[in-house]
Amino acid sequence: MKLDQVALQLYTLRDFCRTSGDLAQTARRVREMGYPAVEVAGIGPISPAEAARILRGEGLEICSVHEEPDLIRHAPQQVAARLQDYGVSAVVYPYPANVHFGDPANVKAMISDLDHAGKILSEAGCVLSYHHHAIEFIRLGEEILLDHLFRATVSTNLHFELDTYWIQYGGGNPVEWCRKVAGRMELIHLKDYAFTVENRPTFAEIGAGTLDFGGIIPAAEAAGARWFIVEQDACPGDPFESVRQSWEFIREELAE
Numbered sequence: 001m002k003l004d005q006v007a008l009q010l011y012t013l014r015d016f017c018r019t020s021g022d023l024a025q026t027a028r029r030v031r032e033m034g035y036p037a038v039e040v041a042g043i044g045p046i047s048p049a050e051a052a053r054i055l056r057g058e059g060l061e062i063c064s065v066h067e068e069p070d071l072i073r074h075a076p077q078q079v080a081a082r083l084q085d086y087g088v089s090a091v092v093y094p095y096p097a098n099v100h101f102g103d104p105a106n107v108k109a110m111i112s113d114l115d116h117a118g119k120i121l122s123e124a125g126c127v128l129s130y131h132h133h134a135i136e137f138i139r140l141g142e143e144i145l146l147d148h149l150f151r152a153t154v155s156t157n158l159h160f161e162l163d164t165y166w167i168q169y170g171g172g173n174p175v176e177w178c179r180k181v182a183g184r185m186e187l188i189h190l191k192d193y194a195f196t197v198e199n200r201p202t203f204a205e206i207g208a209g210t211l212d213f214g215g216i217i218p219a220a221e222a223a224g225a226r227w228f229i230v231e232q233d234a235c236p237g238d239p240f241e242s243v244r245q246s247w248e249f250i251r252e253e254l255a256e
Helices: 010-016 020-033 048-057 069-074 076-086 104-123 145-151 164-169 174-180 213-223 239-254
Strands: 006-009 037-040 061-066 090-093 127-131 159-163 187-190 192-195 201-204 227-230
Touching (some): 006 239, 010 037, 048 061, 048 076, 061 076, 069 076, 069 090, 069 104, 076 104, 104 145, 159 174, 213 239
Antiparallel strands (some): 192 201
C-alpha cells in the first residue's frame, strides 16, 4: 500500500461537512494532514458538481461515493448521472435501508435489485460495491448472508467494500474475507477494533486497537484493493485528531 492509495471517509467528519463552506474548510485540513483523497458520504445537501469542485479545489481526489440505498436499487441511471457530476466511477451501496433480514423475500428482492443496478451501472462505466456492517453475518440457512450475497450476484455487477471493524465485530476474519472477495474488491475500509474497560467493543484509531493491519493490508492488495479508506464512526474526542493519528500510524508503520 502506497500513501497515495490512502483516503479518508468523510462520514468520520460529517458534522464538519454540512455546508459548502464547512466542506471547503474540512477538505483543506484533511489535505494538510497528508491525505490525498476522500470517499464522499455524510456531507450536507451539496450537489455532486459543487462537492467535486470544492474537494478537488483543495487538492483532494475523490476515490468513491456512497449514494442513497433506495436510489441505487431503484434508479441506477440517476446514480450514474450523479457519478458523472462527481467525476468518479466507483459507487457504494452503504447499508441495507428498509430491508428486513428476517424476511427471505425481502432479502431476495434486495439482492436482485443490486444485481440489476450493478449491471446498469457497469454498462455506464461504473462499479457498484456493497458496504457491509455486522448484520450481514447473520445466518441465512446454512451460510451467512454476506456469503450468499457474494454467490447470488454476478461478479461484474456487484463488488464489495469490506470493513475491517465490522468483519471482526460480526465474528469474521478480515484476512480471510479479503481472500474470499479477491477480484471483486477495489475499496476497503480500514477501521480498528478495540475494547473498553466496560468490556464493550469500540471504534479506534488505526494502530490503537487489536486488528492485524500488517496482515490485512497485503491480503487486501492481493485481492485487488486500489483504495484503503480510513473511517472511524465515532471518536473519543476531536475527530480531526483521530483521523490525524490514523494517518500518522499508516504513514509510519504500514505504507511502503
